[in-house]
Amino acid sequence: MSDTRPIGVFDSGLGGLTVVRELQRVMPGEKIVYLGDTARFPYGGRSEEVIGEFAHQAGSFLYKHDIKLMIVACNTASSVGLDSLKRHTREHPVIGVVLPGARASVLRTAEKKIGVIGTRATVRSEAYNRAILKLDSEIRVYGKPCPLFAPLVEEGLLDSEITRMTAQHYLYELVDKGIDCLILGCTHYPLLMEVIQATVGTRVQLIDTALWTAKEAQDILVALDSLNDGGDDGLAGSSFFVTDLTPGFRERAEAFLGAELTSVKRVTIEELTDAAGD
Amino acid sequence: MSDTRPIGVFDSGLGGLTVVRELQRVMPGEKIVYLGDTARFPYGGRSEEVIGEFAHQAGSFLYKHDIKLMIVACNTASSVGLDSLKRHTREHPVIGVVLPGARASVLRTAEKKIGVIGTRATVRSEAYNRAILKLDSEIRVYGKPCPLFAPLVEEGLLDSEITRMTAQHYLYELVDKGIDCLILGCTHYPLLMEVIQATVGTRVQLIDTALWTAKEAQDILVALDSLNDGGDDGLAGSSFFVTDLTPGFRERAEAFLGAELTSVKRVTIEELTDAAGD
Numbered sequence: 001m002s003d004t005r006p007i008g009v010f011d012s013g014l015g016g017l018t019v020v021r022e023l024q025r026v027m028p029g030e031k032i033v034y035l036g037d038t039a040r041f042p043y044g045g046r047s048e049e050v051i052g053e054f055a056h057q058a059g060s061f062l063y064k065h066d067i068k069l070m071i072v073a074c075n076t077a078s079s080v081g082l083d084s085l086k087r088h089t090r091e092h093p094v095i096g097v098v099l100p101g102a103r104a105s106v107l108r109t110a111e112k113k114i115g116v117i118g119t120r121a122t123v124r125s126e127a128y129n130r131a132i133l134k135l136d137s138e139i140r141v142y143g144k145p146c147p148l149f150a151p152l153v154e155e156g157l158l159d160s161e162i163t164r165m166t167a168q169h170y171l172y173e174l175v176d177k178g179i180d181c182l183i184l185g186c187t188h189y190p191l192l193m194e195v196i197q198a199t200v201g202t203r204v205q206l207i208d209t210a211l212w213t214a215k216e217a218q219d220i221l222v223a224l225d226s227l228n229d230g231g232d233d234g235l236a237g238s239s240f241f242v243t244d245l246t247p248g249f250r251e252r253a254e255a256f257l258g259a260e261l262t263s264v265k266r267v268t269i270e271e272l273t274d275a276a277g278d
Numbered sequence: 279m280s281d282t283r284p285i286g287v288f289d290s291g292l293g294g295l296t297v298v299r300e301l302q303r304v305m306p307g308e309k310i311v312y313l314g315d316t317a318r319f320p321y322g323g324r325s326e327e328v329i330g331e332f333a334h335q336a337g338s339f340l341y342k343h344d345i346k347l348m349i350v351a352c353n354t355a356s357s358v359g360l361d362s363l364k365r366h367t368r369e370h371p372v373i374g375v376v377l378p379g380a381r382a383s384v385l386r387t388a389e390k391k392i393g394v395i396g397t398r399a400t401v402r403s404e405a406y407n408r409a410i411l412k413l414d415s416e417i418r419v420y421g422k423p424c425p426l427f428a429p430l431v432e433e434g435l436l437d438s439e440i441t442r443m444t445a446q447h448y449l450y451e452l453v454d455k456g457i458d459c460l461i462l463g464c465t466h467y468p469l470l471m472e473v474i475q476a477t478v479g480t481r482v483q484l485i486d487t488a489l490w491t492a493k494e495a496q497d498i499l500v501a502l503d504s505l506n507d508g509g510d511d512g513l514a515g516s517s518f519f520v521t522d523l524t525p526g527f528r529e530r531a532e533a534f535l536g537a538e539l540t541s542v543k544r545v546t547i548e549e550l551t552d553a554a555g556d
Contacts, residue, residue, distance in 0.1 A: 039328050040318050045432070050317050050522040053546075124525070148440075151429040154323070162426075162443050169440060244328040247402065268331075273548050 003226035006031040006238065007217065008062035008070040010055070013041035014242075014249065015150075015187025016073030017256035019097070022214035023071075024259075027221070028232035032239070033065045036253075039243035039269055042150055043076040044119025044186075051121060053276075055081030056088055060275040061267065063092060065239070068226050071217055072096040075185045075209065076119045079127035093220060100216040101183050101209035102131035108205050109181040112139045115174040115204075118185030120145040128183060142177045146170045146186075153188040154252075163192065167199040175200050183207045187256070240264045243272065281504035284309040284516070285495065286340035286348040288333070291319035292520075292527065293428075293465025294351030295534035297375070300492035301349075302537070305499070306510035310517075311343045314531075317521035317547055320428055321354040322397025322464075329399060333359030334366055335554040339545065341370060342553060343517070346504050349495055350374040353463045353487065354397050357405035371498060378494040379461050379487035380409035386483050387459040390417045393452040393482075396463030398423040406461060420455045424448045424464075431466040432530075441470065445477040453478050461485045465534070518542045521550065 009020055013036050020032050035058050037043075043051050055077045062070055070092060072078045072085065078096030086094055105114050116128040123143040132141050148166050157163050174182065182204050184190055190208045197206060221227045228234065242249065245266050253261050287298055291314050298310050313336050315321075321329050333355045340348055348370060350356045350363065356374030364372055383392045394406040401421040410419050426444050435441050452460065460482050462468055468486045475484060499505045506512065520527065523544050531539050 047522050047524055147433055151426055155425055165440050244325050246325055270551050
């Protein structure tokens, strides 16, 4: 049976389009309804309460589009807002990026020492730590918030001395702990892959959560017999919503997506809060 | 006649408390109602449309507190959202930080070359340029967005090699233009005063807009005969509202305010949009 309903993807901004890119690679026939909360990006410094509220509003909006699966592509919202979202979702399946990233890292660490970098809220939540320790209680997890990485990516400083110095400032202490696996716990960080790899050295494996989340989505849809078998042009039938058409958003979005954006519409914060109030 | 009504101060976050600090210095008897939109901070990368909407919501909320004067302490909202706000304010006086900062710089430049640093939205709006050219059309204004400065302050890197290198990256081109005055067009930048001064050299005067905005507020209240003559403990009778009680907000707020915060309450985004809808 072919399930032609779309997959909903929610992110605090445009970085979640890296998850859409991986979804297209593994399941090119799937249509996407994407919501990027660009009017309130970034979430990383906000409280758990507010992140939970924003995630609930985003979920309510996406569920109105008859989605078959919801993916929280934002690491901060996955770490902090997923419970709030699940409380309101009833029968709908929801996945975040934390569990897939945790699983991939547990399979790869030999030293049983894993580093996690992300926003302040992601690291403070210890969501990755809990997920990893459930899989293997002997692993040691070292978290480090890197709040300057996302602004550096937004500024386009992917290969700059400022970025290299910032990476050293954040990452040397993780290297000193002897980690052999580093989870890139923010959708922006894969764009800094080269600087991060050069800083931590080649014996540390970097884990890009977007890829593993797309694979997990595929596993779930296969298990539920809900794949869309209708060809390979899912992107053409996809819809993209943002809460602010920020200047230059199209170029940045296409950098994350690796493809041309088709239709993009603005949805206002009022429409989101109304959706959540229904 | 003593007018005991409070002054409303609106900012995208906590940085606007530097304006409250200066207001207290020049008019210690004035009570303040402060609104910091910490759930949607920072505004600097957002579109004019969204900044205008947020400013309108904030204004609607503050006007419910029977304020006698509204100050937009946020440079981004002053540059981009002030018109939207004025359209909705009818009889209420509103001032931003742009005009006071522009006036102070025009009085100080000998070379008639002024630099302006701020967020992307502030610099793109050219609000400082227009204000300066109205006062003296011979002056040349050079704008430079510095989107990493606010995150560096939020990260506490006030005296770091990363910050010095970032300052050089942004500011050397302004020095090369021959400016002798530099407007710090963001509430966060005065905390980087030492690094900025060391980068541009001592022949460039730095203009802190918070101080000049407080003086302008005083001039207006004197002209309207609306000063509060009731003592010098205005801060004790003041109210502080934020849209998110972000982690560590109290320490950061008190660093900007230079005093202990009395009562702080959270107001939700829904309450703001409701206020604007009335």
